[in-house]
Amino acid sequence: MSYLHSIGQYFLMIKEIFRKPTKWSVMRRLVFKDIDDLIINSIGIVSFIAFFVGGVVTIQTALNMTNPLIPKTLVGFATRQSVILEFAPTFISIIMAGKVGSFITSSIGTMRVTEQIDALEVMGINAINYLVFPKFIALMLYPFLISIAMFLGILGGMAACVFGGFASLDDYIAGIQMDFIPFHMLYAFIKTFVFAFLLATIPSYHGFYMTGGALEVGKASTTSFVWTSVAIILLNYILTQMMLS
Amino acid sequence: MIEVNDIHKSFGGSEILKGISTTFEKGKTNLVIGQSGSGKTVFLKTLLGLFTPEKGSISYDGRKYSDLSSDEKSELRAEMGMVFQGSALFDSMTIAENVKFPLRMFTKQSKSEMEDRVNFVLKRVNLDDAHNKLPSEASGGMQKRVAIARAIVNKPKYLFCDEPNSGLDPRTATVIDNLIQEITQEYDITTIINTHDMNSVMEIGEKIVFLKDGLKEWEGSNKNIFKTDNEAVTGFVYSSDLFKRVQKMYLEEDL
Ligand SMILES: Nc1ncnc2c1ncn2[C@@H]1O[C@H](COP(=O)(O)OP(=O)(O)OP(=O)(O)O)[C@@H](O)[C@H]1O
Ligand SMILES: [Mg+2]
Numbered sequence: 001m002s003y004l005h006s007i008g009q010y011f012l013m014i015k016e017i018f019r020k021p022t023k024w025s026v027m028r029r030l031v032f033k034d035i036d037d038l039i040i041n042s043i044g045i046v047s048f049i050a051f052f053v054g055g056v057v058t059i060q061t062a063l064n065m066t067n068p069l070i071p072k073t074l075v076g077f078a079t080r081q082s083v084i085l086e087f088a089p090t091f092i093s094i095i096m097a098g099k100v101g102s103f104i105t106s107s108i109g110t111m112r113v114t115e116q117i118d119a120l121e122v123m124g125i126n127a128i129n130y131l132v133f134p135k136f137i138a139l140m141l142y143p144f145l146i147s148i149a150m151f152l153g154i155l156g157g158m159a160a161c162v163f164g165g166f167a168s169l170d171d172y173i174a175g176i177q178m179d180f181i182p183f184h185m186l187y188a189f190i191k192t193f194v195f196a197f198l199l200a201t202i203p204s205y206h207g208f209y210m211t212g213g214a215l216e217v218g219k220a221s222t223t224s225f226v227w228t229s230v231a232i233i234l235l236n237y238i239l240t241q242m243m244l245s
Numbered sequence: 246m247i248e249v250n251d252i253h254k255s256f257g258g259s260e261i262l263k264g265i266s267t268t269f270e271k272g273k274t275n276l277v278i279g280q281s282g283s284g285k286t287v288f289l290k291t292l293l294g295l296f297t298p299e300k301g302s303i304s305y306d307g308r309k310y311s312d313l314s315s316d317e318k319s320e321l322r323a324e325m326g327m328v329f330q331g332s333a334l335f336d337s338m339t340i341a342e343n344v345k346f347p348l349r350m351f352t353k354q355s356k357s358e359m360e361d362r363v364n365f366v367l368k369r370v371n372l373d374d375a376h377n378k379l380p381s382e383a384s385g386g387m388q389k390r391v392a393i394a395r396a397i398v399n400k401p402k403y404l405f406c407d408e409p410n411s412g413l414d415p416r417t418a419t420v421i422d423n424l425i426q427e428i429t430q431e432y433d434i435t436t437i438i439n440t441h442d443m444n445s446v447m448e449i450g451e452k453i454v455f456l457k458d459g460l461k462e463w464e465g466s467n468k469n470i471f472k473t474d475n476e477a478v479t480g481f482v483y484s485s486d487l488f489k490r491v492q493k494m495y496l497e498e499d500l
Contacts, residue, residue: 026349033337115333122293123347124322 020126034138050149054156062166072167076175083153093195097228101203102221108207109217132204142196202228252301263459272433274449279456285439326396328406332388334380341376347399366394386417404436
C-alpha cells in the first residue's frame with residue numbers, strides 16, 4: 001500500500017517538474033552548476049572504470065578461447081559487443097546511481113531538513129521545478145559520458161589485448177569492426193536516455209520527500225541507491241526484451 | 246492585518262491545530278508563545294500558506310486566502326517574508342546572493358538596483374562586511390540577521406519569524422528582537438513571531454497569543470501577562486523563579 005502511494009507520488013512529482021517553470025535567468029545558472037556537479041565531475045571516475053574493466057573483459061574473453069580454430073578477431077568482437085551493449089550503458093549507470101544518485105538525494109534532502117525547500121515554497125517558487133529540472137537537463141548530457149565509457153572500454157580492451165599478447169593489434173581492430181549492427185548503438189543510447197531519466201528523478205524523489213534530520217539524509221541516500229539500481233536493472237531487462245528479441 | 250478564523254489542521258489523523266481564531270495588527274510585533282510541540286510552527290506555516298487548513302479561513306488585509314486565484318496567491322506570497330527556525334539560508338549561495346534571491350525571482354530590477362537594495366538591507370541588519378561569505382562561514386547570529394535581511398529585502402507587508410533568537414546568546418537575542426521590532430514599526434509590517442523565550446515576551450510582546458495543545462489558551466500583551474491567573478500561562482511564564490520576582494516588581498510598579 002505505501003509502495004503504491006510512493007509510486008503515485010513519484011509520478012506526480014514528474015508532472016510537477018515541468019509545471020510553473022522558474023525564470024530562465026535563474027534556471028540557467030542552476031543548469032550549469034548541475035552539469036558541472038553531475039557530468040563533468042563524473043568523467044574521471046567513469047573513464048578510469050571503463051578503461052580497466054574493458055581490459056578485464058578482453059582478458060577474460062581471450063583466456064576462454066583456447067581452441068585454435070576460433071579466429072583471433074573474436075576477442076575484439078566480444079569486447080565491443082559487451083562494452084557497447086551492457087557494460088557502458090548499464091554497469092556504468094549502476095555506478096552512477098551510487099555516485100550521482102547519492103549526491104542528488106543528500107543535497108536535496110539536506111535542503112529539506114534545513115527548511116531551504118520551505119523557504120523556496122514560501123517565495124512561491126515551484127521547488128520541484130527549481131531543484132529537479134536542472135538535474136534533468138544536465139543528465140540529458142549523460143549519453144556523452146556513456147560514449148566516453150564505450151570508447152575507453154574498447155581502448156582498454158585493446159591495450160590489454162596487445163600488451164597481454166592475446167592477439168595482434170590488427171586482429172583486435174578487425175574484430176571491433178566485424179559485423180557491426182548500427183541498431184545496437186541506437187539500442188544502447190535509448191537505454192542510456194532512459195537511465196539518465198531514472199538517475200535524475202528517483203534520487204530527487206527520495207531527497208525531496210524525506211522527513212527527519214541528518215541521520216535520515218544518510219538513510220535516504222542508501223534507499224535511493226537501492227531503488228535507482230533496481231529500476232535500472234528492471235528497465236534494462238524490459239528494454240532488451242522489447243528491442244533485441 | 247491578518248485575521249484568523251477557527252483554523253483546523255491535522256496530519257495523518259492527529260489534529261495539531263484545533264480551531265484557532267485571532268487577529269494580528271499592522272506595525273506591531275505579535276508573539277505566538279507556547280511549549281515545544283504546542284503547534285507554533287504548524288500555525289505559522291499555515292499562515293504562510295505552506296499548509297492548507299482543513300477548516301477555517303485566513304484573511305490578509307481583507308483578502309481571504311481561499312478565495313484568491315492562483316495568480317493572486319502568488320502576488321500575496323511575494324508580499325510575505327519568513328525567517329525560519331534554522332535560518333534556512335541557501336548554502337550554495339553567498340550571503341549577498343541569498344539576500345538578492347527574492348529580488349531576482351520576483352522583480353525586474355536592474356543589476357545595480359538590486360545591488361543597492363541588498364547593500365541597504367544588509368546595512369540595516371548591521372552586516373556590512375560579510376557579503377561574500379558563505380552561510381556556513383557565518384555565526385548563528387549572523388545567519389539569523391541574513392535571514393531577516395532576505396525576508397525584508399522585497400519590502401514585505403507580512404513578516405513571519407519562527408524562533409528568530411533561539412540558540413543565540415542573550416545579548417544577540419535582544420539585538421535581533423529589537424531589530425525585528427524596529428523594522429516592523431519603520432515599514433508598518435504585520436509581524437508574527439514564534440518564541441518560547443520570556444525575554445522576547447518582555448521586550449517586544451505587544452500582542453501575545455498563547456497556544457496550548459493546538460488551542461488558543463490566552464491572549465493579551467506583555468503588560469497584562471503578569472496579571473493573568475490562567476494556570477497554563479502562569480505555568481509557562483513562571484517556570485523560572487526569576488519571573489516570579491519580575492512579576493512582583495511589575496505589580497508593585499502598577500500600584
Ligand atoms: N509536517 C508534519 N507532519 C506531521 N506532523 C507534524 C508536521 N509538522 C509538525 N507536526 C507535528 O505537530 C506537532 C506540533 O509541532 P510544531 O513544530 O508546530 O511545534 P512547535 O510548537 O513549533 O515546537 P518547537 O517549539 O519545538 O518548535 C508536533 O507533534 C509535530 O510532530
Ligand atoms: Mg517550532
